[in-house]
Amino acid sequence: MNSTTTTPGWARALGRLLPPLAVIAAVLAVWWWSVARSDSPIFPTPWGVVTGAWELVEDGSLWEHISASLTRVGIGFGLAVLVAVPLGLWMGWVAGAYRTLNPIFQMLRPISPIAWIPLAILWFGMDDISPIFLIFISSVFPMIVQTTSGVHTIERRYLRAAANFGVPRGVLFRQVVIPAVLPEIIVGMRIGIGVAWLVVVAAEMIALRSGLGYLIMDSRNAGNRYDLVIASMVIIGVIGLLLDGSTRLLERLKIVKWRYVR
Amino acid sequence: MSDKKNNTKIEIDDIRKSFRNAKGAELPVVGGLTLQVMDGEFVAIVGPSGCGKSTLMNMIAGFERPDSGQVRIDGREVTGPSPKGIVISQHGSVFPWLTVQQNLMFGLRGTSHAETKEERMALADHYAAMVGLKGFEGAYPHELSGGMLKRVELARAFIVKPEILYLDEPFSALDALMNMKMRNELLRILAEERHTVLLITHDVEEAIYMADRIMVLSPRPTKIQASFEVDAPHPRRLGDAWAQEMREAILRELGL
Numbered sequence: 001m002n003s004t005t006t007t008p009g010w011a012r013a014l015g016r017l018l019p020p021l022a023v024i025a026a027v028l029a030v031w032w033w034s035v036a037r038s039d040s041p042i043f044p045t046p047w048g049v050v051t052g053a054w055e056l057v058e059d060g061s062l063w064e065h066i067s068a069s070l071t072r073v074g075i076g077f078g079l080a081v082l083v084a085v086p087l088g089l090w091m092g093w094v095a096g097a098y099r100t101l102n103p104i105f106q107m108l109r110p111i112s113p114i115a116w117i118p119l120a121i122l123w124f125g126m127d128d129i130s131p132i133f134l135i136f137i138s139s140v141f142p143m144i145v146q147t148t149s150g151v152h153t154i155e156r157r158y159l160r161a162a163a164n165f166g167v168p169r170g171v172l173f174r175q176v177v178i179p180a181v182l183p184e185i186i187v188g189m190r191i192g193i194g195v196a197w198l199v200v201v202a203a204e205m206i207a208l209r210s211g212l213g214y215l216i217m218d219s220r221n222a223g224n225r226y227d228l229v230i231a232s233m234v235i236i237g238v239i240g241l242l243l244d245g246s247t248r249l250l251e252r253l254k255i256v257k258w259r260y261v262r
Numbered sequence: 263m264s265d266k267k268n269n270t271k272i273e274i275d276d277i278r279k280s281f282r283n284a285k286g287a288e289l290p291v292v293g294g295l296t297l298q299v300m301d302g303e304f305v306a307i308v309g310p311s312g313c314g315k316s317t318l319m320n321m322i323a324g325f326e327r328p329d330s331g332q333v334r335i336d337g338r339e340v341t342g343p344s345p346k347g348i349v350i351s352q353h354g355s356v357f358p359w360l361t362v363q364q365n366l367m368f369g370l371r372g373t374s375h376a377e378t379k380e381e382r383m384a385l386a387d388h389y390a391a392m393v394g395l396k397g398f399e400g401a402y403p404h405e406l407s408g409g410m411l412k413r414v415e416l417a418r419a420f421i422v423k424p425e426i427l428y429l430d431e432p433f434s435a436l437d438a439l440m441n442m443k444m445r446n447e448l449l450r451i452l453a454e455e456r457h458t459v460l461l462i463t464h465d466v467e468e469a470i471y472m473a474d475r476i477m478v479l480s481p482r483p484t485k486i487q488a489s490f491e492v493d494a495p496h497p498r499r500l501g502d503a504w505a506q507e508m509r510e511a512i513l514r515e516l517g518l
Contacts, residue, residue, distance in 0.1 A: 160325060161355035164343045165422065166372035175368055179359035254402070258358035261404045 044227035049234070052227030061215075065232075066239065068210040069200050072128060073243075076135025077196045083136075084143035084192070085185055091144065092151020093177070102148075105141055113138035113199045117206055131203035131211075138199040139192030146191065150184025151177065183251075183259040190247045197240045212236050271426065271458045272299040272322065277331035278483075279317055291317050292328070293483025304452070304459040306469035309479030310516055315462045318484065319430045322460065323349050335426070345372050347426035348419040352435050356403050356414045363399040365414055366390060369422040389417040392451065409440040413447070420451060429461040433468070445471055449496055466512050470505050471498055478515040488515045 007015075028046050035045045044052065056062035091098045113134050120130040154177065162176045204213025212232050219228035251260055279292040291314040299305045309315050320326040322333050324343040333340040335347065343349075348369075356365055366386035367379075376382040390399050393413040403411055412433065419427060432448075433441040449472060452459065463469055469476045473492055480487040490508060492498075498505065 157351070157353060157355040158357060160343070160349070161357075163325075164323070164345065164349055165369040166343070166345045167368065168371065171368075171371045175360065175364075175371075176357065179357070182359070255359050258402060258404050 042224050042226050044230060048227045049230045052225065053231035053235070056215075056228065056231065062235070065210060065212050065215045066235070069204065069212045070239070072131045072204075072211065073135055073193070073196045073200050076132040076200075077139050077193055079132075080136045080140040080143060080192060080196075081189065084140045084188065085147055088144045088147025088185075088188075089151060089177070089181065092148040092181070098148065105144055109141040109145065113195070114202055117203065120203075126208070128208075131200055131208065134199050134203045135196045139196045142191040142195060143185070143188035146184050146188030147181060150181035150188075153184070154180045179255055183256045186247065186250045186256060189250070190244060193243050193247055194240070197236075197243055201236055212239075269301045270298050271301040271303070271335065272297075272460065273332075273334040273337075274298070274322060275332045275334065277318075277321055277328035277333060279314075279321060279326070279328050280483075281317075290483035292321070293485050294331070295485045297477060297486060299458060299460060302456050302458055304461070304472060304474045306461040306463060306473035306476045307479060308463060308466055308469050308476055308512060308516070309484060310481065311464055313479050313482055314484045315464070315479065316430060318479075319349070319351075319428060319460075319462050323347055323428045325349075345369065345422050346424060347428055348422065348424040349428040349430060350415055350419055350432045351430040352432065354411060354415050354435075356411055356418065358403045361400050361402055362390060362395055362406075362414050363387070365403070366418050366421050369418050373422050375421075375423060385421055389421045392420070392454075393417040393447065408436055409444065412436060412440075412444055416444075416448065416451065420455060423455070424457065426458045426460065429459065429463075431463050431465075432461070434463070434465065441468075446497070448472070453496075466509055466516075467500050469512075470508055471500060476508075476512065478512055488512075 032045050032047075035043055053062070056065075087101075091101055116134055116137055117130075120133050124130040124133055158176055158180060162172050167175075200211065201213035201216070204211035205217045208214050212235065216229050216232045219225040219232065250256070274295060274297040276294050276296050277292060278290070278294055280288050280290045283289050295318065297305075297307075307315065307318070317326065321328050322340070324333075324340045324347075327341070357368065360368060363383065363386045366389055367382040370376045370382045370385065376385050387396075387399060390396060393416055395410065395413055395417065398406065398410065403414065406414070415432075433444045436444060445468065459473075461469065461473060470492060476490040476492060477486050478488040478490070479485070490512060492508070494502075494504060500506075500509075
């Protein structure tokens with residue numbers, strides 16, 4: 001659509017930003033008003049959350065918790081990508097591999113990662129390996145499934161063209177199969193990183209001494225610091241948004257742009 | 263038109279093909295079709311929609327095997343697709359994730375025409391220029407119009423120097439004006455580089471405009487019902503009396 005001549009760009013940007021900002025403002029207002037009215041001794045006002053968060057920034061513990069959580073997600077998710085993409089491509093391409101492995105993956109997939117926590121503690125103890133394992137388990141299956149279905153939905157005309165030109169197998173994979181599936185792999189990564197972020201917080205609540213999940217539980221246990229609980233929740237939300245945004249940036253790569261135009 | 267015409271290039275020998283429908287009933291699609299195409303000849307096969315044209319093309323190009331009968335090229339039975347005969351079809355198969363240049367270079371990986379990357383790039387640029395895509399080598403397909411995309415497809419086929427071109431309604435997704443433009447473009451390139459061409463189409467005028475010989479298909483199960491020689495030199499005028507008469511005759515064969 002062409003830009004209209006009457007409204008300048010900044011005005012239209014404002015028009016798009018204003019409604020969501022208004023919703024956030026309304027939520028804050030209702031929150032503030034109810035806390036003020038109920039006179040709760042524990043539940044903080046929005047301003048209480050801000051000062052609480054500032055405390056954590058000042059003593060440096062916030063960064064430690066954030067980087068602990070992000071490191072776990074980075075390692076667990078990275079390993080999941082390394083396993084899921086080749087495995088998904090193989091299962092998509094080789095019908096026998098699909099028939100053999102798909103049933104067990106379909107059965108493991110709906111098990112909540114939280115259900116694995118006891119086993120993770122049993123196998124890996126109470127240190128960093130457990131949450132990394134949980135993140136791996138939670139993000140590897142959606143990425144396998146997405147990659148496999150990406151191979152299955154490659155348009156036949158492209159595979160036929162490749163067959164027609166009689167190119168070697170390596171060229172077929174590098175120049176046809178993998179680029180054709182790449183958009184689906186990116187979708188899988190978006191799902192995977194979203195689940196990974198959900199899981200790391202849950203895992204840290206139970207088994208660990210660091211991370212944003214631990215921060216939430218610790219704040220509650222150490223004297224009902226609900227201002228810190230809510231501050232952590234907001235930070236978790238913002239980081240989740242940033243993680244999703246950064247995987248969305250992959251969709252702008254030139255090699256996958258064909259999928260998002262038209 | 264040339265001395266090469268004495269050799270048979272494609273021999274289609276009584277091929278038949280049936281499919282099973284959802285209820286398991288046998289549905290014969292191609293019912294004993296025989297045809298010979300000479301080396302360097304341009305043969306058009308015209309048939310009504312749904313008469314099994316695409317199935318026929320798939321069998322000739324090697325993507326499907328006939329239930330009985332044989333397709334032979336240079337006397338050897340066709341058992342699968344090969345770069346000897348490149349298919350260009352209605353919806354095209356230019357890879358959307360590769361640039362124009364990468365698309366043209368792609369096919370060369372299955373041939374021995376260009377060993378090094380430099381040679382492949384030089385050939386790609388040459389053929390891009392030949393179809394009028396100079397300056398668009400770095401563009402992605404989604405940045406091109408339908409007509410330009412067809413040019414990429416033609417160049418990608420011609421670059422591997424196929425002995426045969428299989429055209430399956432190649433221009434029918436284009437608008438009428440671009441369709442006519444591409445016919446001329448194709449004839450211009452064919453005058454430069456001789457190929458055997460098998461065109462399958464429902465467009466009678468397209469066949470008359472380009473082909474040396476036109477075969478009319480019967481309804482399903484399809485076989486050759488009639489054959490027309492076109493002797494007129496290029497460029498042809500579809501408004502000429504001979505062309506109009508041939509059009510009428512072919513349409514009568516098609517039951518119109």
